[in-house]
Amino acid sequence: RKEVEQDPGPFNVPEGATVAFNCTYSNSASQSFFWYRQDCRKEPKLLMSVYSSGNEDGRFTAQLNRASQYISLLIRDSKLSDSATYLCVVSSGNTPLVFGKGTRLSVIA
């Protein structure tokens, strides 16, 4: 049973495009939700936390639907530098982070 599921991609989009990633999680007790970004052979870096009310950080918007156990990330006006793997991460309070396998994004000039 996969705890956090993501479409692996790759998503190949032109610069300036809007792209959306989705993620589902199986543990209904999950309390904290995040999107991390991972560049090739590098460490995961926190992109943003995800709140029930939805939150926005510049070109990035994250949404959480607790009833459906579904998280999304929207990237507007894609840049070449957005090319990376985006990891959906959940946690049940003080328990360890549970990572999805990631969705690979390639932004093309």
Place this chain on the structure above:
Amino acid sequence: EPEVTQTPSHQVTQMGQEVILRCVPISNHLYFYWYRQILGQKVEFLVSFYNNEISEKSEIFDDQFSVERPDGSNFTLKIRSTKLEDSAMYFCASSDLPGPEQYFGPGTRLTVT
């Protein structure tokens, strides 16, 4: 900006050998973690450590693994007798509070031949 550091960046070892991976967490952090990522796979939790003892460990973290905070700055992961399947990227992370706001180091790539 303070960061987590890890050494070495790449370690090659023969099957059956012991390896020690080193981490220096952010200085005022109290909670420490090890994760691993096999090439092409997801990041997986190994162990968390607080107040000089293991607070949680996964089923991956068997008797071949151990962690230690030998002094005030280092946090180490030891694999006693490496297997081929231990080949992976090992990430150390730390946080100032328990929970999900964890900061990751750049990782050590372990290759077991």
